[in-house]
Amino acid sequence: MQAFAITAAGQAGFLDIPRPTPGAGEVLLQVRLVGYCGSDLNTYRGLNPMVTYPRIPGHEIAATIVALGPDVPAEWTVGTNVTLSPYTHCGSCTSCRAGRFNCCRYNQTLGVQRDGAATEFLTVPWQKLFTSDSLSLRELALVEPLTVGGHATDRAEVSERDTVLVLGCGTIGLGAVAGAAFRGARVVAVDIDAEKLALAQRAGAAHTINSADGKLHEKLQELTHGDGPEVVIEAIGLPATFRAAVDEVAFAGRIVYIGYAKQPVEYETKYFVQKELDIRGSRNATPDNFRTVIRLLEQGTFPVDEVITRVYPFAQAGQALADWAANPPAFTKIMIDLASPGTPIS
Numbered sequence: 001m002q003a004f005a006i007t008a009a010g011q012a013g014f015l016d017i018p019r020p021t022p023g024a025g026e027v028l029l030q031v032r033l034v035g036y037c038g039s040d041l042n043t044y045r046g047l048n049p050m051v052t053y054p055r056i057p058g059h060e061i062a063a064t065i066v067a068l069g070p071d072v073p074a075e076w077t078v079g080t081n082v083t084l085s086p087y088t089h090c091g092s093c094t095s096c097r098a099g100r101f102n103c104c105r106y107n108q109t110l111g112v113q114r115d116g117a118a119t120e121f122l123t124v125p126w127q128k129l130f131t132s133d134s135l136s137l138r139e140l141a142l143v144e145p146l147t148v149g150g151h152a153t154d155r156a157e158v159s160e161r162d163t164v165l166v167l168g169c170g171t172i173g174l175g176a177v178a179g180a181a182f183r184g185a186r187v188v189a190v191d192i193d194a195e196k197l198a199l200a201q202r203a204g205a206a207h208t209i210n211s212a213d214g215k216l217h218e219k220l221q222e223l224t225h226g227d228g229p230e231v232v233i234e235a236i237g238l239p240a241t242f243r244a245a246v247d248e249v250a251f252a253g254r255i256v257y258i259g260y261a262k263q264p265v266e267y268e269t270k271y272f273v274q275k276e277l278d279i280r281g282s283r284n285a286t287p288d289n290f291r292t293v294i295r296l297l298e299q300g301t302f303p304v305d306e307v308i309t310r311v312y313p314f315a316q317a318g319q320a321l322a323d324w325a326a327n328p329p330a331f332t333k334i335m336i337d338l339a340s341p342g343t344p345i346s
Contacts, residue, residue, distance in 0.1 A: 009046025022069030035060030149175025160184030
């Protein structure tokens with residue numbers, strides 16, 4: 001069978017690999033759609049320190065069950081469309097002992113530390129599967145990226161009493177916007193891209209701010225009557241937005257960082273103490289986050305078609321990465337349709 005692989009920085013193509021056979025407790029999936037994540041783009045650019053080459057990317061998945069191994073519960077049947085959690089956990093590190101399997105010290109995510117789903121068939125343990133009677137394949141492929149932002153709202157303990165500021169309206173930020181709104185919070189979305197702000201409003205933001213004019217602080221003060229938001233979720237990964245989270249959050253507020261800042265960040269640390277802030281990281285997602293996002297999408301209000309910028313055929317999986325690398329702001333979400341075969345590497 002064919003698999004798409006990133007073979008080195010800026011290089012990619014198709015490989016022939018053996019078709020897997022499901023073992024005990026496993027299902028065989030025919031992969032239908034794979035969404036590209038920012039980690040895949042960084043792998044293509046040679047900027048992902050967790051990746052070795054060659055690497056088959058892909059952990060945002062919609063697939064169909066085509067075979068069952070022994071010991072799979074009867075609820076999982078051939079022909080069922082599914083998505084899945086792409087993470088592993090060791091069960092014995094401090095994170096796992098605390099029940100926080102999503103941030104396992106030894107996690108291996110599909111397409112990052114191990115080969116992913118940009119392949120015709122894939123075997124996974126049945127425990128990783130999630131399904132819905134009503135979601136389309138495109139919606140199923142959007143579940144995992146939206147869970148990452150949704151998990152951040154869990155980490156922030158968002159409630160209907162909160163005003164939540166979300167910095168960044170890419171797919172992860174949109175997941176935070178939708179997740180916070182789903183919990184009943186008032187959401188303020190911030191970006192420098194007017195189109196992404198419009199998407200954020202469709203996803204549940206009550207207010208949007210284009211921070212390109214340099215007036216973020218003044219506008220937030222007006223919206224919050226001088227208090228600042230109770231929660232700030234940072235989904236960009238820039239030193240400036242890391243600092244803005246601390247500057248703008250309310251006294252006794254909560255900050256959750258999803259993004260990675262690629263450079264050192266200098267803080268005015270007095271605010272940590274004066275505001276008595278809760279500052280938390282957020283990594284991956286839990287099974288409950290998957291179930292919550294599925295319920296959210298089943299409502300039919302999330303702007304799925306607008307978030308998916310373009311669907312490329314499998315044969316153009318490499319071109320999709322090249323296009324994204326050449327113009328990142330032009331894309332919110334890229335998906336690869338595996339219905340069409342690729343061209344093997346010569």
